[in-house]
Amino acid sequence: MRQAVEAQVLNPHCELGEHGLRQILTDVIQEVRRSVNQDIDGAEVLHSLLNASWLQSLLKVYECLQRSLRDSPAPALDYASGLSLQLLIDIRALPGCSEDAKELYGLLRQPHLQALLSAHDTVAQKDYEPVLPPMPDDLPGDEEATRVVCLVKNKQPLGATIKKNEITGEIFIARVIHGGLADRSGLLHAGDRIIEVNGFPVDGLEPEQVIQVVQARSQGTIMFKVIPITERPVHNQTMLYVRTMVDYSPQQDAAIPCADAGMSFRKGDVLEIVDQTDALWWQARKLPSITACAGLVPSSSLLKRKQREVWWSQPYHPHACTQTLSTVEEEEDMMTFDEKCVEADEEAFESEEDDFCSNAEGIYLAGFRRSTRLCRRQSRSTTRPSCHTRCPSSCSNTLNSPYEDVVRYQRHPQDAHRLIALLGPSGVGVNELRRRLIEMNPNVFQGAVPHTSRAPKGYEESGREYYFTSRATFDNMVYNNRFLEYGEYKGNLYGTSIESARHVLNSGKICIMDIDPNAIQAVRTHELRAYIVYVKPPSQERLKETRQDSYITTSYYTNRPFKEEDFQEMEEAARKMESHFSQFFDHVIVNEELQDSCVQLLTAMRKAQDEPQWVPASWIRPTTT
Numbered sequence: 001m002r003q004a005v006e007a008q009v010l011n012p013h014c015e016l017g018e019h020g021l022r023q024i025l026t027d028v029i030q031e032v033r034r035s036v037n038q039d040i041d042g043a044e045v046l047h048s049l050l051n052a053s054w055l056q057s058l059l060k061v062y063e064c065l066q067r068s069l070r071d072s073p074a075p076a077l078d079y080a081s082g083l084s085l086q087l088l089i090d091i092r093a094l095p096g097c098s099e100d101a102k103e104l105y106g107l108l109r110q111p112h113l114q115a116l117l118s119a120h121d122t123v124a125q126k127d128y129e130p131v132l133p134p135m136p137d138d139l140p141g142d143e144e145a146t147r148v149v150c151l152v153k154n155k156q157p158l159g160a161t162i163k164k165n166e167i168t169g170e171i172f173i174a175r176v177i178h179g180g181l182a183d184r185s186g187l188l189h190a191g192d193r194i195i196e197v198n199g200f201p202v203d204g205l206e207p208e209q210v211i212q213v214v215q216a217r218s219q220g221t222i223m224f225k226v227i228p229i230t231e232r233p234v235h236n237q238t239m240l241y242v243r244t245m246v247d248y249s250p251q252q253d254a255a256i257p258c259a260d261a262g263m264s265f266r267k268g269d270v271l272e273i274v275d276q277t278d279a280l281w282w283q284a285r286k287l288p289s290i291t292a293c294a295g296l297v298p299s300s301s302l303l304k305r306k307q308r309e310v311w312w313s314q315p316y317h318p319h320a321c322t323q324t325l326s327t328v329e330e331e332e333d334m335m336t337f338d339e340k341c342v343e344a345d346e347e348a349f350e351s352e353e354d355d356f357c358s359n360a361e362g363i364y365l366a367g368f369r370r371s372t373r374l375c376r377r378q379s380r381s382t383t384r385p386s387c388h389t390r391c392p393s394s395c396s397n398t399l400n401s402p403y404e405d406v407v408r409y410q411r412h413p414q415d416a417h418r419l420i421a422l423l424g425p426s427g428v429g430v431n432e433l434r435r436r437l438i439e440m441n442p443n444v445f446q447g448a449v450p451h452t453s454r455a456p457k458g459y460e461e462s463g464r465e466y467y468f469t470s471r472a473t474f475d476n477m478v479y480n481n482r483f484l485e486y487g488e489y490k491g492n493l494y495g496t497s498i499e500s501a502r503h504v505l506n507s508g509k510i511c512i513m514d515i516d517p518n519a520i521q522a523v524r525t526h527e528l529r530a531y532i533v534y535v536k537p538p539s540q541e542r543l544k545e546t547r548q549d550s551y552i553t554t555s556y557y558t559n560r561p562f563k564e565e566d567f568q569e570m571e572e573a574a575r576k577m578e579s580h581f582s583q584f585f586d587h588v589i590v591n592e593e594l595q596d597s598c599v600q601l602l603t604a605m606r607k608a609q610d611e612p613q614w615v616p617a618s619w620i621r622p623t624t625t
């Protein structure tokens, strides 16, 4: 009896159709998922859910079902359309019929009424019930021991992997993919033993042969006879969201149980981990998710292991680890049911150009010092670093872990603003954009005032152009990890301190800084909650067109127009920056037209402060390491 009921549930004729209950349920799930992803205020979610039209429809369906269960309505007759036909014949045969009879004749002939009566008869005769495939004759007497599961396959994969017990030759379901057909049926589980597929006994077959049997029917009903696993493990899955720190391609991973069930990702993608039961292979969805079906991804420990292996094999290409993922021993015998699957001297600069400029209202654009920028550039061009960054305690963890735990975060209007950190290859326009933004909105944006060990000039004021400190004090601040980044240029020390950024944020303004990529980790902290904007150069052609009247800051005393090789250098530097750090970019602006880029930057700023964003979980739940 139970087998028959399960088989009925899976039969396509029993479904309510594309726009029926199933569709409503799918909409509900999507809607709830969207709301959860948005992480908006709980009351708001509840209110919109309760008001939603799909929920009303669902409740109506539920009430009708309840009423029908309670009243068990029985049809007065199940041949209403036949009766109406008889009536039509009788009325037509009447010698002189009344106006009422004529009206009744006209009504009964209406196609809508005939369709209604026909539908009535179908329901009354229970003609809608599924036509099941005949039950196998040789079902064992012990009804509980086996289960017959009919799945209606509509070109989509079945979403399960299988494995063979090499000693007994028995075939088992290895895993069921979340959201796949098998999972949605709720009738197949990891550990179930498959006895037959479409009437073919599968014991002793190779997994590939089982797959061939399944593939023989790409559409329609597929019948499995299984012995359900006796004790299904109970897993209390916690919702986990991660940002990927590496690229992954299942097609290049020989160890994945089933490449077709795998999910590729690029660094920076946010994944929802829906299943962590397997220590090696997790199931995940990429956000924002458009498919309900999850995919296999390596677990954190497995991915770390893969990274280490590549590190050892290619010690001079630290970032190649993410491209060639290979060796890990796996369930060799794992197969899927699916298609193909088997499981400068600053003085000179300053006198020449107002690098440190103030506008008519006396707005000081701190942090634009050429010396700091040149010190950074010098650091990049020499093997001996002259520019250093602070590494917070969580930094090494983030760098080592292929997945960073993230949560949805929206800044509370009363909280300090998030720091905005701009970065990009030298010459792309980071400082130009920052300068324009501050000049346009001096009450909203402000730079962090840098520190220097050099002596102040006559017109300079400490805390305005720079914080002037002695070398010993500067060294002490370095020792105490108080700089986000610092470096030496022409014998003087320059740096931006955490306190300086904090000072701007505490004043209620948005602190906007340009940083070296190596300082990303230093600003991605619980306190500063940096929003990283990467300024990307456009194509070489567009660079040539847009930078015709622009001047590059060189390490010499004068600026000069851009040359072809500057653009090439910029492109190369951008490529490297993206390949090493793109996972940390919250927003990317391709700096073609300055005006457009400014607007884009302003929009990004607003989003960063006012809209929910994925941020490291440690910002919300700070660790005490």
Ligand SMILES: Nc1ncnc2c1ncn2[C@@H]1O[C@H](COP(=O)(O)OP(=O)(O)OP(=O)(O)O)[C@@H](O)[C@H]1O
Pocket: 373, 377, 424, 425, 426, 427, 428, 429, 430, 431, 432, 433, 546, 547, 550, 551, 552, 553, 591, 592, 593, 594, 597
């Ligand atoms: N979209 C653009 N169109 C035309 N010129 C631009 C554009 N963006 C920036 N520039 C110009 O390019 C030059 C270099 O820009 P900027 O000084 O901002 O570079 P940067 O990214 O800060 O690099 P660095 O820190 O090495 O100086 C400036 O003259 C600036 O006005």
